[in-house]
Amino acid sequence: xxxxxxxxxxxxxxxxxxxxxxxxxxxxxxxxxxxxxxxxxxxxxxxxxxxxxxxxxxxxxxxxxxxxxxxxxxxxxxxxxxxxxxxxxxxxxxxxxxxxxxxxxxxxxxxx
Numbered sequence: 001x002x003x004x005x006x007x008x009x010x011x012x013x014x015x016x017x018x019x020x021x022x023x024x025x026x027x028x029x030x031x032x033x034x035x036x037x038x039x040x041x042x043x044x045x046x047x048x049x050x051x052x053x054x055x056x057x058x059x060x061x062x063x064x065x066x067x068x069x070x071x072x073x074x075x076x077x078x079x080x081x082x083x084x085x086x087x088x089x090x091x092x093x094x095x096x097x098x099x100x101x102x103x104x105x106x107x108x109x110x111x112x
Contacts, residue, residue, distance in 0.1 A: 002075060002076045002079065002081060002082070002083070002084050002088070003073060003074065003075035003076070003084075003088055004073070004074055004075075004084075004088035004089045004091075004092050005071060005072065005073040005074075005092065006071075006072055006092045006093075006096055007069055007070065007071045007072070008069070008070050008072070008096055008099055008100070009064065009066050009067050009068070009069050009070075010067050010068050010070060010099070010103050011066075011067040011068075012067065012068055012103065013068065014040070014061055014063055014068055016068075017061045017068040017070055018037065018042055018061055020070070020099050020102045020103065021042040021059035021061065021070060021072075021095075021099070022035055022037065022042055023098065023102055024059070024095045024096075024098035024099045024102065025042065025043075025044045025057060025059070025095060026098075027094050027095065027097075027098045028044060028046055028057060028091060028094060028095070029046070029094075030046040030047040030048075030049060030054075031044060031046060031047075032044065032045045032046055032047050032054070040060060040061045040062065041058060041059065041060050041061070042058075042059045042061070043056060043057065043058040043059065044056075044057055045057075045077065046091070049087075051084075051085045051087060052076055052077075052078070052081060052084060052085070052087055053076065053077055053078040053081065054076075054077045054078075055074050055075060055076055055077060055084075055087060055088060055091055056074070056075055056077050057072065057073070057074045057091050057092070057095060058072070058073050058074075059071070059072050059095070060073070070099060072092050072095045072096055072099075073092070074087070074088035074089075074091035074092050074095075075088060076088070
């Protein structure tokens with residue numbers, strides 16, 4: 001598997017969710033600055049390790065009827081790599097856990 005994704009729903013507004021994503025990406029090991037910010041996307045890359053050539057982690061923010069959905073996806077930057085050794089799942093889990101902490105509650109999430 002070369003990518004992993006998960007989605008979390010928060011009651012925060014879109015601008016607040018964007019800020020939470022920026023802060024949450026800071027927990028990534030081997031974070032390579034800058035964090036990039038788009039209209040509905042916050043993303044960052046990680047540096048190389050002996051297990052991968054780096055990953056790109058993307059938070060996509062979408063308003064929903066329940067609040068704001070934050071989809072977090074991590075994928076290897078070198079697409080010829082066959083295995084990620086669990087790195088993408090760890091990246092997504094770290095970002096989702098930090099968003100939960102910043103949210104101050106236990107928003108629902110669903111693995112995708």
